[in-house]
Amino acid sequence: MTNRRISRRTFVKAVGVATGGLMLASCAPAAPPAPAAAPAPDEPAEGGTLTVAVRSPIGGLDPAKIVGYPSGPAILYLISNKLVRVGTDLKLYPDLAESWESSDDGREWTFKLRDDVTFHDGTPFTSEAVRAHFEHARNPEVAATSSTRFDQITSIETPDDYTVILRTDEPFGPFLNYMTAFMRVTMSPASYEKYDAKEVGLHPIGAGPYKVVEFKPNVSLTLERNEDYHGGRPALDRIIVIPVPEASARANLLRTGEVDVAEDIPVEEMADLEADPNIRVIRQKSLNHVGASFNFDHPPFDDIRVRHAFNYAIDKVTLVDTVFGGAATIMDSPLAPGMIGYKSIGTYSYDPEKAKALLKEAGWEDTDGDGIVDKDGEPFRTTYAYYEEFLRSAEVAQVLQSDLKKVGVDLELRAVELASYGASILPERGENPFGMWLWKFNPSAGSSTRYLTFDFRSNPEPTGLPYEGNAGWYSNPELDALFAEAWLEVDQEKRAEKLGEIQEVIWHDAPWLWLYMSDLLVGVRENVHGVDVYPMSFLHLSEAWKEE
Amino acid sequence: MDKYILRRSIIVFPTALAVVTLVFLILHFAPGDPARIGLGQVASSEDIERARAQLGLDDPLLIQYVRFLTRMVTGDLGTSFITHEPVVGLILSRLPVTLQLTFMAMLLSTIVGVSAGVISAVRRNTAYDYLTLTAAVIGYCTPNFWLALLLIIIFSVNLRWLPSIGKQALDLKYVILPTLSLSAPLIAIIARLTRAGMLEVINSDYVRTARAKGLAERAVISRHALRNALIPVVTVLGLQLGSLLGGTVVVETIFSWPGIGWLLFSGISQRDYPVVQGVVLFYSVVFMFVTLAVDIGYSYLDPRVRYE
Numbered sequence: 001m002t003n004r005r006i007s008r009r010t011f012v013k014a015v016g017v018a019t020g021g022l023m024l025a026s027c028a029p030a031a032p033p034a035p036a037a038a039p040a041p042d043e044p045a046e047g048g049t050l051t052v053a054v055r056s057p058i059g060g061l062d063p064a065k066i067v068g069y070p071s072g073p074a075i076l077y078l079i080s081n082k083l084v085r086v087g088t089d090l091k092l093y094p095d096l097a098e099s100w101e102s103s104d105d106g107r108e109w110t111f112k113l114r115d116d117v118t119f120h121d122g123t124p125f126t127s128e129a130v131r132a133h134f135e136h137a138r139n140p141e142v143a144a145t146s147s148t149r150f151d152q153i154t155s156i157e158t159p160d161d162y163t164v165i166l167r168t169d170e171p172f173g174p175f176l177n178y179m180t181a182f183m184r185v186t187m188s189p190a191s192y193e194k195y196d197a198k199e200v201g202l203h204p205i206g207a208g209p210y211k212v213v214e215f216k217p218n219v220s221l222t223l224e225r226n227e228d229y230h231g232g233r234p235a236l237d238r239i240i241v242i243p244v245p246e247a248s249a250r251a252n253l254l255r256t257g258e259v260d261v262a263e264d265i266p267v268e269e270m271a272d273l274e275a276d277p278n279i280r281v282i283r284q285k286s287l288n289h290v291g292a293s294f295n296f297d298h299p300p301f302d303d304i305r306v307r308h309a310f311n312y313a314i315d316k317v318t319l320v321d322t323v324f325g326g327a328a329t330i331m332d333s334p335l336a337p338g339m340i341g342y343k344s345i346g347t348y349s350y351d352p353e354k355a356k357a358l359l360k361e362a363g364w365e366d367t368d369g370d371g372i373v374d375k376d377g378e379p380f381r382t383t384y385a386y387y388e389e390f391l392r393s394a395e396v397a398q399v400l401q402s403d404l405k406k407v408g409v410d411l412e413l414r415a416v417e418l419a420s421y422g423a424s425i426l427p428e429r430g431e432n433p434f435g436m437w438l439w440k441f442n443p444s445a446g447s448s449t450r451y452l453t454f455d456f457r458s459n460p461e462p463t464g465l466p467y468e469g470n471a472g473w474y475s476n477p478e479l480d481a482l483f484a485e486a487w488l489e490v491d492q493e494k495r496a497e498k499l500g501e502i503q504e505v506i507w508h509d510a511p512w513l514w515l516y517m518s519d520l521l522v523g524v525r526e527n528v529h530g531v532d533v534y535p536m537s538f539l540h541l542s543e544a545w546k547e548e
Numbered sequence: 549m550d551k552y553i554l555r556r557s558i559i560v561f562p563t564a565l566a567v568v569t570l571v572f573l574i575l576h577f578a579p580g581d582p583a584r585i586g587l588g589q590v591a592s593s594e595d596i597e598r599a600r601a602q603l604g605l606d607d608p609l610l611i612q613y614v615r616f617l618t619r620m621v622t623g624d625l626g627t628s629f630i631t632h633e634p635v636v637g638l639i640l641s642r643l644p645v646t647l648q649l650t651f652m653a654m655l656l657s658t659i660v661g662v663s664a665g666v667i668s669a670v671r672r673n674t675a676y677d678y679l680t681l682t683a684a685v686i687g688y689c690t691p692n693f694w695l696a697l698l699l700i701i702i703f704s705v706n707l708r709w710l711p712s713i714g715k716q717a718l719d720l721k722y723v724i725l726p727t728l729s730l731s732a733p734l735i736a737i738i739a740r741l742t743r744a745g746m747l748e749v750i751n752s753d754y755v756r757t758a759r760a761k762g763l764a765e766r767a768v769i770s771r772h773a774l775r776n777a778l779i780p781v782v783t784v785l786g787l788q789l790g791s792l793l794g795g796t797v798v799v800e801t802i803f804s805w806p807g808i809g810w811l812l813f814s815g816i817s818q819r820d821y822p823v824v825q826g827v828v829l830f831y832s833v834v835f836m837f838v839t840l841a842v843d844i845g846y847s848y849l850d851p852r853v854r855y856e
Contacts, residue, residue, distance in 0.1 A: 057814040061632040067630050067818060142601050145595045198632045217631040220804040242713065242804050245813070248697055249712070249802050255705045258713055283752040420578070 004298060028064075044530065044545035051236040052541065053250045053259040056216035057243040060201030063185040064137040064144040065437060068218075068243070071263060073182035073444070075241055079222055080187055081132070083111055083164075086180035088284070088532045088540050090338045090446050096125060096186060096203020096207070097164075102226035104156055106490035108170030113162040117189035117230045120211040127158035132189035133151065141197040147450070148183040171488045173495050174447040177340070181445035182538070194199040209234035209542045210360050218243065234531070235545035251505030254279060260546065263539055264525040265390065267324055273523050278474045284520040284533035287336040287446065292384060292400065293439035293455075293472045293511035296431055300375075301382075301472075308360035311348035313407045314400060318350075320516055323395045324493070327519040334456070334506045336517050338535060339448045340492065341499030345507045348514065354405040366408050375406035381410040385425065390419040391518055393438055400513075411436075426471045429463050440468065444536050448499055449486050457483050476513035552822040556843050560836055567832040571825055572616055603629065604823075613756055616825075625829065626822035628815075635826035638811060642718065644809030646800070650792050657734035659784065659806065662778070664735070665742025669777075672747065680739060687736035692795050696729035696802045715803050726803045738846050745777030766802050779846070786842030790835045 059067030066072040076233070085095035093102075097111040110249060117125035134156055136142065138149045151171045155546075157165040168175070178184070188205040195203050204212055209231065210223035221241040225234045244250045246265040251273060254262040265281065266275060274281045294301040294310075302308060316477045322329045335342040359365070364373040364380055372379040384400060386393045394415065402410045413432065416424050425437050443451040458475035466473065482502045489495040507514075520533045527547040532540040583587070600606045604615070619626060625635035668680040704712035704726060710725055749755060750773055758772045761767075796809035808827055815823030 057817065059628075059814065059818055059820075140598075140603075143595075144598050196632075202631060202633075217804070219810070225582075243814075244713070244804050245817070246693075246697075246802050249700065249804075252697070252700045252705050252712055256708065256712055258704075258711060 002041055009244055012106075012169065037319060044235045044543075045547050046233075046235055046545070048239060048548055050236050050261065050528065050541070050544055050546055051240045051242070052260045052261040052263070052539070053242055053244040053251065054254050054263045054539075055243070055245060055247070057245065058221060058241070059217050061204040061212075061215070062136075062142070062147050062201030063133075063183050063187065064142050065163065066182065066434065070442075070444075070537040071241075071243065072198070073185075073265070074534075074541065075187050075221060076182055076204070076206075076224075077195075077538065077540070078208055078210040078239065078542055079204050079212060080208040081117075082184045082186060083113070084176055084179045084184075086177075086446055086533050088536075090535060091182060092176055102490055106488070107168055109166045109168075111164045111166070114230065115162050115209050117206045117457070118228060119190070119205055120226060121188050121205050123188045123190045123496070125186075125207055126161040126455050127309075128161075128166045129186055130164045131156050131158055132192055132193070133184075136187075136192050136200070139148060139197045139463075144183075147178070149180070150178060150184075152178075160397060161488045164337040164490070170509045171490045173446075173487050173489045174449045175490065177370045177445045177447035179454055181447075184467075206233040210236075210239055213238075213268060236543070239541065239544075248360040251454060251523065254525065257525060258523045260528045261282075261539070261541070261544070265521045265523045267327055267518070267521060270325055270327060270521055280524050280528075282367050282522045282524060282531060282533055283327060284475075284518045284522075285337065285535060286442070286517050287535045288440055288517055288537060289331065289334070289336060289451075290396075290440040290517065292351060292436070292513045293329065293512050294474075294510075295435050295437075295471075296473045296475070296511070297430060297432070298382070298435045300317050300380075301435060303362050305362040306364070306507065307513075308348070308410075309362070310513050311356065311510055312351045313355035313409070314405065314495040314513065314515070315404045316347070316515060319396065319399045323392050323399060324516070324518055326523065327517070328489055328516040331514040333503045334452060334512075334514075335448050335499070336535070339443070339446060339451075341448050341496035341503075342502050345504060349472045352403075359407060359409075372410050380408065381412065382413045383414055383433065384436045384438075385414045385416050385434040386438035387418045387421045388415050390438065392502050396493070396515070397438070426466050426469075428465055428475060430461045432471065437471075439469070439471070439512065442537055444504040444538075446536055449483075449495070452499070452502060453483050453487070453505065456511060472511055474507065474509070476509055479505045479509075552847060553844055560696065560840060562607075563832065563836055567836070568617065568620055569613075570828060571828050571832070572613055572660055575821055576612070593721050605677065612623030619636055620829075622834045625740055625826035628819045628823050630818050630823075638823065638832050639808060639826055642806060642808045642811050645805060646793075646796055646809060649723070649726055649730060649796060649800070649805065649807060650789070652723055653731035653792055654785070654789070656727055657731040657738055660731075661773075662742050662781065663737025664739040666769065668739065668743040669750065672743075677743075680743070684736040684739050685836055687732045688740075690732060692729050693798045693802060695732055696725070696799055699725050699729055700802075713835045726805055728801050729735065729802075730792060730799045733795075734785075734792065737784060737788065738781055741781050742777060745780055746773055749773045749777045783846060786838050786845075790831075793831050793834065 010511065034319035054071035056071040058069040058072045061072060061076055061079065063076060066076065081095045083095060084100065085093045087093055095168060096114055096117060098114055100109060100111045102109050113127060134150065137144050153166050154169050155167040159165065183379060185206070187200070189201060191200050191205045192255065202215060202217060204215070209226055209229045211226045212221065214222040214225045217271055223239040225237055245252060247264065250262040251265050252271045253259040254273070255276065257278070268488065270281055273279050294307055296302050312462065316330045320326060321328060322492045327391055330347055332347050333343055333345045360371055366373045368374065384397060386397050388394050395412045404411045407519070425432065426504045441451050441455055455469040456474060456479065457470065458480050459470055459473060460469070479502065482498060482505065486495055486498040486502060522536055523529050524532050524533065526546060530543040531544050534540055582730055604612065623636065627634050628638060652844045664680050671677055697807045700712040701711045710721055711724065755768060758768045797812050798805060800809035801813045808830070811823060812827040815827060827838065
């Protein structure tokens, strides 16, 4: 795998058109490579306080019940560790576990634990901490989700202090990916005894490089170096985390130097921040798949020709350039590059003529000359739902509307409030009023199988609420069979092969209008080094250091 | 007079009940399920059902309402779904910084607004007057989130004079920008009202009499004219406290000011029902009592009110 942070590109400075809200930016053709930034000193300097502006208020830091996504997990990673770690390169690394192996039947996983780890409260890390971790996640009072409980694990054995054996009834393909999820961050078992199950999130005690000095939920968090960290002495004296939900305010704090790191800076300010000599913008390709899900219960979206026509009708290249200033990747598979088993399948390249032809084949033609195609006297009108809080979703919606207009489809846009978005898009079957909606998925553990089944596996019940994210009621039995096999396949290579087939089927069926994955943008002051971003949107701060 | 106060005070109770009921109903009929929000996007329907039961959201609405009322009467606003702290404690701990901000904004608005209004009225139709009026229109029309960002860009980013984050509520330099953003519309309203009131009073008979008996202009303005011109200003000041409190939600969020507005913002974004309910109730009750205080204060300023 290559280093996934792409080099900075120079952009012709964008002109923001206030009225349309559209950012017009164009990629300079064959831009010369940006001059290399001044080389950072090799040796991390010690000391200093790093102030970080995050986007979501962090209400609690219990890994089983994190409040404030995606800022919460990023901060949790400073406070404690997991058995298995996933790097910003999406590879797996040993962390609290030195090594692991699975049995031949794929039902038993044995982890050998490190014996030199101590939690911030002095409790030694042993296999009992792992047991306590799972027991807490399964405590009914915590009311954690099924993937947090890790229901597939049916038995936890601790033959000695530094060995843990986890068993599943069936072989479970994405087992290791699940172990790397942020919910698997392991906290001090003593904290579960000391605090009420619901309140442990206010008193996070981990084994990580930084320990909590003061936590004011939703207001601020102060961390201090853990002198006894098993992974070596951390560089910074202190880290202060403040939530600043307003994106421009975060960018301004970075400009004034009041903060050293600003999470998730707005794409429309990217060029301006990059031009500031005191600021570096870190760009990371994300796993955050964004598309428009089709409602299969709303004809004609049950017709594959119509879904294909929509996919050909959108000019994704222009969309990425104008709306994201180039800071996005066009999807070419249901999976993001870098994920396990990712296979590039090809894009539905912009071809309005082909789109029109496909619509015509499906019976949609403009017979009355009003610019809207019709069938049996009915014009093609449909609605698209989105929520404005999501990065540039309104601008994307406008692009969809205008591009679809060009092939004769009248798309009505509906902005839905974020808090009610889930309920509007995922009602009982038959009650969803929309033809299409903004849908996205960010696989927080980087698990391909998990993500694909979440959105594309048939719902087990033919009525009622959709089981997970398949709100369009897409269903392909051939695909379901492939999923069943992939779930059971523990061998990573064989699983990747299965995933390749799965991606082909989904891509061809086009249950989504495939769009893009927008880059993650993080701003840091020039004297801050070692900050990185996980493709699953979390900041990586544990190796950060600061030149004073 | 005591009768008037008594009558006004009694009305507070049915109003409070209506407010409590409205708050309860609005939140429950607002789209969005707190159980689902709490669990995030990746939640199965069984998980959601379990969370609903745990939060008591699966009981009939009437039972939830009665439970809610009983708790209100005992001063229990519930505990946060998110942090599990009592809501009353949360509000009380955030109250001082919000009061500080609101008080500063009130003070600034009154001083600047009244002075600008009086000078404007005294020198009416001069360049100063037109300038004040124009500034007032702009100040009133500027949304405070935009003004806040603009002030940050000018005073923090470009001039580097002031911090753009309110992390130390006690240091004056952290207070300036949030206070300015919050008070701009109120300054505008007060300036215009004072000016209008003054103009009306300045032309009245008793002011002419005061001048005729040889009083200094300064004494005429401050002792005779201003007192009467301020009556509508006092009312509006009281009523504007509501919009000031509303404004704190925006201003506190932008400046990371850890007050009640910020508490409400995080409560809404996390769909933390008890916190949202508690804060909205708190705001409503404050508003009710301020209105009551204004009515009573008004009756002192203008005795005619009492005998109506």
